[in-house]
Amino acid sequence: MGMLLKYIHVDKDEFRLIKVGCYELLLHPSVYPPSEDTFFLFDTLDFFINSLKLKVVAEPCTGSGLVSIRIASLGANLLASDLNFLACYVAKENLKKNTLYYNVNVVCGNVLDFVRGGSLSYIVCNPPYLPDERKDLDRFLWWNGGEDGVELIEKLIASAKNTLKRGGGLLFLASNLTNLTRIKNLLVKSGFSLKQTVAKDLGEEQLIVFYSTKES
Numbered sequence: 001m002g003m004l005l006k007y008i009h010v011d012k013d014e015f016r017l018i019k020v021g022c023y024e025l026l027l028h029p030s031v032y033p034p035s036e037d038t039f040f041l042f043d044t045l046d047f048f049i050n051s052l053k054l055k056v057v058a059e060p061c062t063g064s065g066l067v068s069i070r071i072a073s074l075g076a077n078l079l080a081s082d083l084n085f086l087a088c089y090v091a092k093e094n095l096k097k098n099t100l101y102y103n104v105n106v107v108c109g110n111v112l113d114f115v116r117g118g119s120l121s122y123i124v125c126n127p128p129y130l131p132d133e134r135k136d137l138d139r140f141l142w143w144n145g146g147e148d149g150v151e152l153i154e155k156l157i158a159s160a161k162n163t164l165k166r167g168g169g170l171l172f173l174a175s176n177l178t179n180l181t182r183i184k185n186l187l188v189k190s191g192f193s194l195k196q197t198v199a200k201d202l203g204e205e206q207l208i209v210f211y212s213t214k215e216s
């Protein structure tokens with residue numbers, strides 16, 4: 001999949017600053033703003049992982065970079081990425097503002113296609129996970145997980161199989177609208193052991209975080 005280069009000219013006035021807790025974040029209309037799922041993954045991180053010191057952690061699909069800020073502040077060497085180059089721009093600015101910065105990198109690309117095999121300790125991701133969402137370009141990239149919501153997650157699991165060290169952890173988010181049985185089957189088929197899921201009820205939708213480790 002090619003990089004998203006829809007915005008040939010980007011106007012400075014299109015950007016805005018928001019405050020999320022103690023963080024100041026730069027946003028652009030084409031970048032996914034921190035939302036319920038972002039905050040759920042952000043909070044869940046601490047439940048599974050308490051120290052990331054000396055760990056190499058990737059967050060593909062980083063969007064505004066809020067989850068990456070948390071990962072970097074737990075001491076990780078962080079690699080954040082997104083297919084949307086404006087997401088990469090704001091994530092980089094947000095990481096500069098809110099972390100020590102020398103322990104972070106931002107790359108524009110498809111999931112983790114550019115990462116060397118067996119190099120990562122953890123992968124954390126809030127991917128597009130909804131079945132057949134709207135087809136307009138920006139928001140399509142935000143949510144669209146293909147027919148059963150698993151298209152990007154399938155690619156994520158395949159990338160995780162290649163790029164994680166043995167024993168490495170894969171933490172990602174989906175919803176009850178995603179084909180959860182297919183996710184579980186893909187994890188097993190790819191040599192992952194599903195350790196735990198944590199759910200959050202939003203009324204119409206339930207968010208689910210999967211935590212699994214690479215066994216083979």
Ligand SMILES: C[S@@+](CC[C@H](N)C(=O)[O-])C[C@H]1O[C@@H](n2cnc3c(N)ncnc32)[C@H](O)[C@@H]1O
Binds near residue numbers: 033034065127143
């Ligand atoms: C649901 S948003 C999550 C954004 C952010 N992680 C958060 O939690 O707020 C999904 C993100 O995935 C990115 N994305 C979609 N397809 C991608 C792909 N093939 N490779 C990398 N990033 C992708 C979108 O641009 C968007 O930023």
